[in-house]
């Protein structure tokens with residue numbers, strides 16, 4: 001998404017300034033052109049030469065430097081930016097922006113830009129908690145500036161708390177999010193992900209090949225578009241997407257209970273989880289021993305179809321299901337769309353190359369209740385997720 005984009009990166013004076021070098025590298029790797037503006041304090045921590053070498057562009061430091069102004073003045077830089085990011089953003093810069101002060105190269109260029117702006121603050125935890133800093137940030141948010149919450153952890157100043165600059169890879173993803181629509185602002189989205197596990201005994205279970213990647217991509221995409229997201233997740237190895245609330249479950253029964261506990265407030269419900277259709281009738285209390293002569297057969301009983309239950313409760317909310325198929329994709333997907341009372345079904349042939357479980361991409365067919373169908377090419381799962389939300393936005397407008 002960042003390919004061909006011009007990113008202006010402001011670097012303020014904080015110990016996290018060194019992490020901005022890694023961020024630049026990620027932007028360049030993604031195909032962006034990067035121009036760095038450093039405040040005078042930032043230059044106490046990192047030299048401009050580092051950024052110049054990484055970007056292949058002159059680094060901007062002085063507002064009234066005749067050479068820099070002739071080469072590419074601050075107004076021209078502000079105009080050329082497709083995206084404007086400040087990482088790390090200090091309390092001082094935040095205070096200046098919130099008060100409309102433009103007294104150096106960075107604050108002046110931000111004032112002059114029409115590009116979307118992302119701030120990644122990093123500071124001592126007491127400074128972060130200071131109500132003036134928080135009020136300033138609220139004011140900036142009201143003016144359309146996007147703010148990333150700092151991470152919590154061990155800070156360079158010796159304190160433990162909130163104030164760490166997020167990982168550069170996370171800032172990079174948030175930068176991409178500036179290019180996405182914010183059409184889910186104020187919406188609550190419930191997503192399920194991963195494959196459930198049905199216990200045979202305390203150490204064995206019946207599972208499936210789902211990695212949870214598609215559901216997690218949906219959660220991240222919904223958050224990027226401004227939604228409040230609850231992700232009900234069966235066991236996966238994936239980290240919680242930033243800003244998403246994860247509820248962990250193991251079995252289909254626990255997923256059912258968690259979905260029922262959280263569904264009432266959701267405007268959009270998406271069931272991407274691979275839920276077991278059957279579970280052992282009895283789960284042994286102790287590990288079944290090889291030699292015990294215990295049952296060689298496992299008797300199964302059906303689990304509740306969670307999506308079908310949601311279909312009965314949905315009202316005028318948007319309900320999206322998945323259909324994982326190995327044959328007769330369209331026919332099976334249409335039956336599920338109808339029988340489970342869905343607005344949209346995301347159908348995929350899990351045997352197709354680049355699709356299905358535990359791969360980074362997916363190839364899906366989106367089928368709407370209105371009979372509309374859209375076949376997407378093989379895309380990274382985050383892009384598939386955004387296409388699903390584009391489709392949902394169409395459904396909402398259609399209503």
Ligand code: CTP
Pocket residue numbers: 252271272273274275276277303304305306307308320321322323324325336
């Ligand atoms: N689903 C669910 N609860 C279940 C089984 C499935 O909520 N107990 C949901 C899945 O999350 C998915 C959709 O139903 O969104 C379709 O799941 P899928 O496994 O493709 O189909 P099933 O309905 O289980 O039917 P079949 O196994 O016969 O294909």
